[in-house]
Amino acid sequence: MATNNVRKILTVVGARPNFMKAAPIIAAIKSHNECLSKAHADSQFVLQNVLVHTGQHYDEAMSDRFFADLNIPRPDVHLGVGSGSHAVQTAEVMKRFEEVLLAERPDLLIVVGDVNSTIGCALVASKISFDAGGSRPLIAHVEAGLRSFDRGMPEEINRILTDHLADLLFVTEQSGLDNLREEGISDHKVHFVGNTMIDSLLTFKERADRSDILDRLNIRRPNGASAEVQRYALLTLHRPSNVDQCATFLNILEGLDSLSSACPVIFPVHPRTRKRISEFGLERFFRSESANGNGRNATSGDGIQLVEPLGYLDFLCLMTHAAVVVTDSGGIQEETTCLGVPCVTVRDNTERPVTVTVGTNVLGGTSKEGIRTATHKQLFSRVSGSVPEAWDGKTSQRILEVICREFAKKTLPTSPEMATCTRTS
Ligand code: UD1
16 A cells, blocks of 8 residues: 555546546546645645556447547556456456456545446455455445346446445435435445536537537538538437347337437447347348448438447537437436436436436336337427536546545544645635
8 A cells, every 4th residue: 555645546447438437537636636735745645546447348439439538548457358248247357356456555446337347346345455454445436326226237236236345435416325325325435426427528528519520420511601400319229128139129219210200310339239230130220321421411211320339529529419319328318417408218217317307318218109209209399407416527526535535534533634635626
């Protein structure tokens, strides 16, 4: 473990939805160190961050592109785990991560979200022992407390277990606080801080607006002296429960027929989903276009337009201008709420209920009728929503404040002034 006033943090990312959650925390650590005041150098912590990429996602489009778009530094350690069954993937993460943890001996581990890398690394850290006294790093879980109450969802298992292992639980919305209390997790571990994914969105929104993806997909076309953005829907589907069974996937695609008659539907397709489309022979629902500017004009009524998975900035640009977003992703429900864009979630439940009660999200379910009704409603009626509490772009800063307070408690339990080690907002 680090000595003096240096504290070592080990931050883990593994899969696509982790990158936008961790990026602002890494940036906040950097700016924390840059603005340490020389005058109070002794009472402030220098934070050394070690970034570990498990390699759960490895394609350029699923990983590297996000590092570039989000200005994430190169990982210090890459575990190269890759794909596999849940057991194989999680076990590989654990085996390889244990060696890293023993070599680095951090003071704190940060895991984000609910993917297999999240639970794998939290579980290793919870049982590690750095010395005869059994010391181990503190475990911080960012995006704690979310519950779909659907244990058939692998992420639900990952969330519950990670929360019960964590020492610091950073929560995005009121339901998270309620769920953790209900499960008997002590209040003193739980911190309502807001949403780091929204930190990323607010940081990169302007840059995303300069993306040329609308031109590449022929959605923005010249109209006299200016350019006009055509009305379009944006679709993502990748949950195993939605795409791994032919009948369910077919039903969802049939439920999208009235939407694709009403406007072009752009579908950046996840590798899992692409495999299923060809395995189940569902190509008739789609037309493939590249996003490199050589596609036909986007038009309604002739199928859903498949494009390769997009990077963060291109996707954010497409979300911002969409008439409606249809998705089974968790994070997109939150991003559309923040952008004020109508969203239909193709699931029967959500672990992010604030996006429905406060934001712009509706649950469409997975039946044909449910999807048709929800997409029609969201496309043709004005939705009004507001941005949930503390989704203000300052979440990572609040997280660092809590972390530094914890470090201070461990160093000098009787000296509360040590807590003021980060910039305050
Ligand atoms: C994982 C997460 C899920 C998250 C999703 C975002 C878990 C349990 N699930 O699901 O919560 O919403 O990421 O994408 O952690 N593949 C590639 N290239 C890649 C990565 C995957 O081709 O870079 C293919 C492989 O065939 C792999 C399949 O996609 O078998 C699924 O990948 P995997 O990491 O197992 O799960 P996701 O469905 O991506």
